[in-house]
Amino acid sequence: MPAHDVLIIGAGLAGQRAALAAAEAGVSVAIMSKVHPVRSHSVAAAGGINAAIAADDDWREHAYDTVKGSDFLGDQDAIEIMCSEAAAEVMHLEHIGVTFHRNAKGELDLRAFGGASKKRTAYVADITGQAMLHVLYEQLLKHSSRVERYEEWFTTSVILDDAGTCVGVVARDVRTGRMETFTAKSVILASGGAGQCYRPTTNALICTGDGIAQAYRAGAGLMDMEMVQYHPTTLAENGFLITEGARGEGAHLLNREGDRFMSEYAPNKMELASRDVVSRAEQTEILEGRGVGPDGQSIYLDITVVPRKRILEALREIVNIGRDFAGVDITREPIMIRPGQHYIMGGVKTDVFGRTEVPGLYAAGEVACVSVHGGNRLGANSLLDTLIFGRRSAEHAAARAGEVPMPEVSDARLRDDAAMIEAIVARPRGGGRRISEIKEELGRTMNAEVAVYRDAEGLGRALEVVRRLKEESADAYIDDRGRVFNQDVLGAVELGYMLDAAEATVVGAVERTESRGAQFRTDFPERDDEHWLKHIVISRGPGGDPKIAYAPVTITDWPPEERKY
Amino acid sequence: MTEFTLRLRRFNPETGEAAYWEDHRVDLAAHRSVLEGILQARARFDGSIGIRCSCRAAICGSCGVRINGQPALACQTHLDEANASARDGAIVVEPMGNMPVIKDLIVDMEAVHWKKIRSVTPWLLAKEPVPVREYLVPPENMVDVTQSMACIQCGACVSDCLAMEVDPLFTGPAALAKAYRFVGDPRDAEHEERLRSIAEDEHGMYTCTHCFKCVDACPKGVDPMGQIMRLRRIAGNDLGIEDRNNGARHEHAFVKNIKRNGILHEADLLPDSYGGKLHPRALPTLVGSLPAVLRAMRRGKVTLGKVLRHPHKASREVKAIFKEVESHDERYELNLYVSGRDEDADAPTAKSGAGAGTGEGR
Numbered sequence: 001m002p003a004h005d006v007l008i009i010g011a012g013l014a015g016q017r018a019a020l021a022a023a024e025a026g027v028s029v030a031i032m033s034k035v036h037p038v039r040s041h042s043v044a045a046a047g048g049i050n051a052a053i054a055a056d057d058d059w060r061e062h063a064y065d066t067v068k069g070s071d072f073l074g075d076q077d078a079i080e081i082m083c084s085e086a087a088a089e090v091m092h093l094e095h096i097g098v099t100f101h102r103n104a105k106g107e108l109d110l111r112a113f114g115g116a117s118k119k120r121t122a123y124v125a126d127i128t129g130q131a132m133l134h135v136l137y138e139q140l141l142k143h144s145s146r147v148e149r150y151e152e153w154f155t156t157s158v159i160l161d162d163a164g165t166c167v168g169v170v171a172r173d174v175r176t177g178r179m180e181t182f183t184a185k186s187v188i189l190a191s192g193g194a195g196q197c198y199r200p201t202t203n204a205l206i207c208t209g210d211g212i213a214q215a216y217r218a219g220a221g222l223m224d225m226e227m228v229q230y231h232p233t234t235l236a237e238n239g240f241l242i243t244e245g246a247r248g249e250g251a252h253l254l255n256r257e258g259d260r261f262m263s264e265y266a267p268n269k270m271e272l273a274s275r276d277v278v279s280r281a282e283q284t285e286i287l288e289g290r291g292v293g294p295d296g297q298s299i300y301l302d303i304t305v306v307p308r309k310r311i312l313e314a315l316r317e318i319v320n321i322g323r324d325f326a327g328v329d330i331t332r333e334p335i336m337i338r339p340g341q342h343y344i345m346g347g348v349k350t351d352v353f354g355r356t357e358v359p360g361l362y363a364a365g366e367v368a369c370v371s372v373h374g375g376n377r378l379g380a381n382s383l384l385d386t387l388i389f390g391r392r393s394a395e396h397a398a399a400r401a402g403e404v405p406m407p408e409v410s411d412a413r414l415r416d417d418a419a420m421i422e423a424i425v426a427r428p429r430g431g432g433r434r435i436s437e438i439k440e441e442l443g444r445t446m447n448a449e450v451a452v453y454r455d456a457e458g459l460g461r462a463l464e465v466v467r468r469l470k471e472e473s474a475d476a477y478i479d480d481r482g483r484v485f486n487q488d489v490l491g492a493v494e495l496g497y498m499l500d501a502a503e504a505t506v507v508g509a510v511e512r513t514e515s516r517g518a519q520f521r522t523d524f525p526e527r528d529d530e531h532w533l534k535h536i537v538i539s540r541g542p543g544g545d546p547k548i549a550y551a552p553v554t555i556t557d558w559p560p561e562e563r564k565y
Numbered sequence: 566m567t568e569f570t571l572r573l574r575r576f577n578p579e580t581g582e583a584a585y586w587e588d589h590r591v592d593l594a595a596h597r598s599v600l601e602g603i604l605q606a607r608a609r610f611d612g613s614i615g616i617r618c619s620c621r622a623a624i625c626g627s628c629g630v631r632i633n634g635q636p637a638l639a640c641q642t643h644l645d646e647a648n649a650s651a652r653d654g655a656i657v658v659e660p661m662g663n664m665p666v667i668k669d670l671i672v673d674m675e676a677v678h679w680k681k682i683r684s685v686t687p688w689l690l691a692k693e694p695v696p697v698r699e700y701l702v703p704p705e706n707m708v709d710v711t712q713s714m715a716c717i718q719c720g721a722c723v724s725d726c727l728a729m730e731v732d733p734l735f736t737g738p739a740a741l742a743k744a745y746r747f748v749g750d751p752r753d754a755e756h757e758e759r760l761r762s763i764a765e766d767e768h769g770m771y772t773c774t775h776c777f778k779c780v781d782a783c784p785k786g787v788d789p790m791g792q793i794m795r796l797r798r799i800a801g802n803d804l805g806i807e808d809r810n811n812g813a814r815h816e817h818a819f820v821k822n823i824k825r826n827g828i829l830h831e832a833d834l835l836p837d838s839y840g841g842k843l844h845p846r847a848l849p850t851l852v853g854s855l856p857a858v859l860r861a862m863r864r865g866k867v868t869l870g871k872v873l874r875h876p877h878k879a880s881r882e883v884k885a886i887f888k889e890v891e892s893h894d895e896r897y898e899l900n901l902y903v904s905g906r907d908e909d910a911d912a913p914t915a916k917s918g919a920g921a922g923t924g925e926g927r
Contacts, residue, residue: 038717039619099710204620313708324643491612
């Protein structure tokens with residue numbers, strides 16, 4: 001049975017950064033991922049990473065922008081840590097090889113981004129996530145004698161001992177179907193978000209809330225789950241992401257009349273207001289009949305106002321996306337976009353060392369909620385979040401390795417999980433619904449009812465659907481009876497993860513009877529600091545139903561104020 | 566909605582049976598991707614169809630396959646496009662080449678691709694001392710290496726590399742492009758060691774036969790062959806590294822030949838490619854080529870006169886070209902990844918006029 005001081009689940013930016021930090025601390029470390037590490041969804045992050053590195057910038061300004069962006073739901077102690085450690089983290093990335101774009105002096109160039117009072121986003125064209133992820137993987141290869149890699153291993157459970165401490169995981173080798181118990185003194189979940197609960201979404205097919213559900217089932221609390229970010233510019237055609245970098249470079253949003261309507265909603269920041277603000281503005285234009293496109297359900301993003309050379313140099317990937325997926329040359333004509341599900345601010349509740357409520361279990365990146373994003377994440381803060389808290393979790397877990405013995409783990413959980421998988425494979429074909437149908441209904445429902453605008457009625461319908469789908473998933477059947485690359489059975493396990501994450505999202509959204517950040521309740525349209533300046537924490541109750549608790553918001557220097565852009 | 570037929574190559578390693586073709590009819594808008602077609606077939610008819618996929622937007626590099634015989638990302642290929650190149654009305658999707666198949670469309674990238682990537686020391690060997698802030702480097706250099714950094718490790722170039730088909734040990738286009746990513750990076754301290762290592766390896770950069778397959782295959786415009794040629798130029802011109810397959814000498818002989826004669830004087834090309842008529846290295850090749858020379862003489866293509874005299878002389882135009890090229894004292898090694906300038910004339914595009922609403926598009 002493999003045993004490691006620190007075992008990391010997920011190999012995106014948070015996971016790989018954690019692995020490197022743990023290796024540097026000298027403990028035995030392994031990283032496990034259901035896909036090859038460079039396929040992780042961090043690869044799709046386009047725009048850049050925020051850090052106050054310009055001479056005229058200060059991390060406190062970055063922190064304030066983040067607090068304001070979060071609609072004052074972010075925990076300010078955590079935000080201060082993230083922003084004050086940002087510059088050193090970006091320099092570290094530069095030193096290990098990220099090919100950041102330079103200015104004429106050869107220094108890191110910075111671009112403007114939404115909700116930021118200064119240009120503070122370092123970038124590699126519009127493939128920043130890819131460039132960073134591949135460089136971190138280069139470093140994993142460099143340190144391969146110190147970091148064990150389990151590539152294409154699917155985690156089925158987090159294992160707890162009798163005292164409720166996390167002591168490892170059970171996983172299945174995707175290639176062979178073999179199941180194994182992995183013992184660890186500490187486990188760091190870095191397995192990303194749950195965007196697949198929505199259709200459409202900018203998120204990859206692998207973003208199925210695995211870590212969120214695994215932690216939830218192990219007893220950890222989930223926080224801010226109602227806060228779901230709709231990105232203002234996703235391709236109308238199919239929901240693909242068009243980077244905020246486009247607006248950072250100067251692109252305009254236009255309605256049916258050809259007006260830059262953001263002047264009505266955010267006269268100072270215009271297209272570069274916070275994402276929740278811009279998405280809401282777009283949705284309002286659409287609802288009031290000023291949308292574009294055959295069904296009036298879209299908005300124009302006009303990138304032609306950016307010089308062509310600059311587009312080709314800095315926005316190359318969206319030139320490709322426009323051409324490949326919409327048949328539009330973005331250097332010459334506007335492209336149709338709309339708000340689309342992009343990111344979940346919520347996740348497994350952690351402290352600033354990445355510790356969840358379960359001893360020995362850490363979480364970092366989109367799977368976690370520290371909370372640095374509160375009600376709304378600023379663009380280019382997510383890459384920063386993954387690196388800072390990936391590293392901090394690993395440092396803490398590495399220190400813990402010196403304090404606790406290697407646990408003894410029985411194979412009880414392995415037997416349970418193997419039986420669970422066998423049972424799914426053995427379900428009679430035609431006995432229930434197809435897994436794919438349930439996923440489709442879940443995604444459409446969440447996108448209809450738990451989106452930019454919400455109300456009690458729609459949320460109630462969503463909750464009913466999610467609970468019915470939970471029941472239906474119990475006898476939903478699959479086709480693949482094999483062991484080698486049985487993606488079908490893993491899809492069924494993922495559906496269970498998605499339903500847990502979706503349920504927590506809806507329950508949180510029902511509970512929060514106010515409008516803040518990404519949560520806008522048309523039946524409670526005002527922010528209500530008196531009652532709701534607090535986090536909603538959802539845990540799994542004794543009967544399996546969600547149980548609601550609250551956690552205070554940490555405020556250091558910036559008391560809540562009216563939010564204007 | 567349009568109906569398309571997908572013909573998938575299926576293989577299940579657990580049955581002991583050979584691979585077979587299976588047709589599925591799918592129903593999607595014409596510009597949707599082949600991947601979406603496969604996912605629809607999987608959702609509706611057969612959940613056991615194996616394909617790696619994740620982002621759906623041509624950035625994660627998971628879904629490299631062959632479509633109608635050509636390597637491509639399934640998510641980046643439109644159904645109507647694929648249908649246009651289909652024979653018998655079926656879009657043929659099969660696993661990539663040069664790598665063992667694990668199941669259906671899933672190949673063993675670890676056994677081939679990743680092994681080769683690891684062989685080129687694929688991490689920065691940073692110059693010392695490491696600065697407190699960033700390394701100061703020219704912006705062009707970072708844009709330049711961003712081309713090879715844009716590689717998403719999908720394996721499409723590896724799939725169809727002809728040199729690798731002949732020599733499975735060839736380092737290959739993806740790994741050599743990765744090597745350039747460091748050789749072109751001013752922060753790397755070991756450019757020369759890197760170049761010597763891929764030059765001295767008999768399966769290294771001189772094994773590329775310049776066939777352009779990888780250039781066509783790459784979905785991200787990485788131009789692996791271009792990167793290999795740049796590695797060779799830097800190795801040959803800056804470090805005097807000998808091309809073990811004679812390619813560099815051949816190139817120089819060719820250029821010299823044209824400069825002198827205006828058109829190719831074949832009788833000189835062969836010996837010059839081996840160091841000149843009197844070079845010991847040239848002798849076996851010259852002897853070996855005698856039958857071809859005799860055949861050419863029989864057909865009147867080569868006469869003794871032509872061999873000894875040089876009837877052609879380079880024209881003024883050819884001389885002017887050489888003069889112009891040689892007047893550049895610096896070799897411009899940066900690539901053309903970033904193309905287009907602000908002053909570029911706006912060439913009309915097929916789509917122009919479609920973007921109503923903005924009036925003055927530029």
